[in-house]
Amino acid sequence: MASLAFRSVGKTYRIQSGPVQALQDVSFDIADGEFVSIVGPSGCGKSTLLKMCAGLVPRSDGDILVDDRSVTGVQTQMGVAFQDSLLLEWRSVLRNVLLQIESRKLRIEDYEQRARDLLETVGMESFADAYPGQLSGGMKQRVALCRTLVHDPSVLLLDEPFGALDAMTRDQLVLDLGKMWLETRKTAVLVTHSISEAVFLSDRVVVMSGRPGTILDIVSIDIPHPRGIAVRESPQFVEYVTSIGRYFQS
Amino acid sequence: MTAVQQPTPMSDAAQESVGVPARPTFRARAGHGASAFLRRAAKILAIVVVLLLLWKLVTVVFGIRDFLLPPPEQVLEEMWANAAVLWGHTLVTAQEVVVGFLIAAVLGLGCAILMTASQLVARLFYPALVISQAIPKVAIAPLLVVWLGFGQPTIITIVVIIAFFPVAVSGAGGLREVPRDLVMLGNSMGLRGARLFRKIMIPYALGAIFSGLKVGMTLALIGAVVGEFVTGQSGLGYYIQSSSSAFNVAQSFGGIIAIVVLGLVAFKLVELAESLAMPWRREHSAFTASA
Structure with missing residues (x-):
């Protein structure tokens, strides 16, 4: 488990026509075990923020702290999920999940049962020996979630993991993710376009502006966990979604 | 190349309700595969027979004389009579192709990996690699004879040079x-x-690496035959050239057929x-075929 802190984080890209400020002065904290979503328009640098947190992309300004230690290299203790499931088509579902273990040079036998249990949580246990080419988009993303969790990461970084899915599949996966998160209560950061998804899953929602990305507001979602599907029709939920939505009406 | 993120046409619900298990589908196709193979072999055989008949027809209808275009049966007779010699030359060429191709594959893939791993190597070599694609490699074969002398090492060098580029370029592109x-x-x-x-x-x-290897293999054979034209004392290129200069056209055709089969x-x-x-x-393809 871990806490995160962003201190005046900025990112500047250098392209031919000159420097482009993608992120500016982003500061907020995430407590141990908290689920925080970041919403904002395309190109506001929210994905970049996540990748900087994982040490996959270098930051230009400010500091990012994980358990009070500055991020300087790749944070392999974390679990990262991307918009594409990025399953390797030459590995079976189970071996895709276990890639996480193999890559870290951990003992595969110690984690195989855990991998199967995770697949069972998302209803994929009977597909353990299938290949990704045989799966639909939603099934692939479920496997990718298992891969993100199998090594018991200290922090979950989810970069629009449902962005490429149709609405019905997406709703189901949001429920699955909520369930999986409740079981472990790991520190989690979710980047998303969907305000209702963010409100449904999060303890707090960070609202960001367009380029250069800055923080407009941080909204605490005071709805108790576990949140069932009915929560989405409650006036409280609708109020959160509309009030956050107002930031993006021009 | 099919991308990992390729979306499937089926919706989640539809595919889950179908829930076709992979293995039975695959096994079913294996049985199907044997008859498919026979059907394909029969088709190829039919094409060959039709081509030979057309060839025969052309020589008869136009009254083409034997020393210009011998009829197919004469070529086959010639090949049968010279089978041992032809086989010997085929082995020589095959050896040059295999050795040259393997060296080119190792060098080409190594080069592709280095260009992907290091920005510096990529900046230095990638433009050079693309430009060198425009050089007709066959044209430098006579030069290589000057530099390396006659014989098989020179021919293998030609094979390596000609087969290297497609392997390296496709490999680097795929990576x-x-x-x-x-x-x-x-x-x-x-x-x-x-x-x-x-x-x-x-x-x-x-996928990209193998498409480069396939082009490389095709070019390797061309390289070997050209090398034998220029400097060979044996091999199918040499066989064709010496037959042609003796006006033994039937024998030349025998050599060409051997090259086609080898290729x-x-x-x-x-x-x-x-x-x-x-x-x-x-x-994967078995699944999509049956779905």
């Missing part, structure tokens, strides 16, 4: 197509350097290696 996020995913799991290449990048690029066998061997190296491709 560059690995999505950035996939590389980052690997990094986030602690994969870097050689392990990142072995576990993610090279398998991902195998087909070599190409099929690369295809076989491809399907062995990428078994998931076969299983």
Whole structure:
């Protein structure tokens, strides 16, 4: 488990026509075990923020702290999920999940049962020996979630993991993710376009502006966990979604 | 190349309700595969027979004389009579092709990996590699004779030079197509350097690598025959050239047929290696075929 802190984080890209400020002065904290979503328009640098947190992309300004230690290299203790499931088509579902273990040079036998249990949580246990080419988009993303969790990461970084899915599949996966998160209560950061998804899953929602990305507001979602599907029709939920939505009406 | 993120046409619900298990589908196709193979072989045989008949027809209808275009039966007779000699020359050429191709494959893939691993190497060599594609490699064959002398080492060098480029260019292209996020995913799991290449990048690029190897194999045979034209004392190129200069056109045709067969066998061997190296491709296509 871990806490995160962003201190005046900025990112500047250098392209031919000159420097482009993608992120500016982003500061907020995430407590141990908290689920925080970041919403904002395309190109506001929210994905970049996540990748900087994982040490996959270098930051230009400010500091990012994980358990009070500055991020300087790749944070392999974390679990990262991307918009594409990025399953390797030459590995079976189970071996895709276990890639996480193999890559870290951990003992595969110690984690195989855990991998199967995770697949069972998302209803994929009977597909353990299938290949990704045989799966639909939603099934692939479920496997990718298992891969993100199998090594018991200290922090979950989810970069629009449902962005490429149709609405019905997406709703189901949001429920699955909520369930999986409740079981472990790991520190989690979710980047998303969907305000209702963010409100449904999060303890707090960070609202960001367009380029250069800055923080407009941080909204605490005071709805108790576990949140069932009915929560989405409650006036409280609708109020959160509309009030956050107002930031993006021009 | 099918991308990992390729969306499936079926909706989630539809595919789950179908829930076709992979293995029975695959096994069913294996039985299907044997008869498909026979049907394909019969089709090829039919094409060959039709071509031979057409050939015969042309020589008869136009009254073409034997020393210009001998009828097919004369060529086959010639091949049968000279079988041992022809076989010997075929083996020489096959040896040059295989040795040259293997060297080119190793060098080409090594070069592709280096160009992907190091920005510096890529900046230095990639433009040179693209420009050198425009040089007709066959044109430097006589120069190589000047530099290296006569004989098989020179011919193998020609094969290596001509087969190297497609392998290196396709390989580098395939490795560059690995999505950035996939590389980052690997990094986030602690994969870097050689392990990142072995576990993610090279398998991902195998499709592109094999298309380069197929072109390379085809060119390797051309390189070997050209090399034998220029400097050979044996091999099918030499056989064709010496037959032609003795006006033994039937014998030349025998050599050409041997080259065609050798080329087909070599190409099929690369295809076989491809399907062995990428078994998931076969299983995947079996599924989509039956779905």
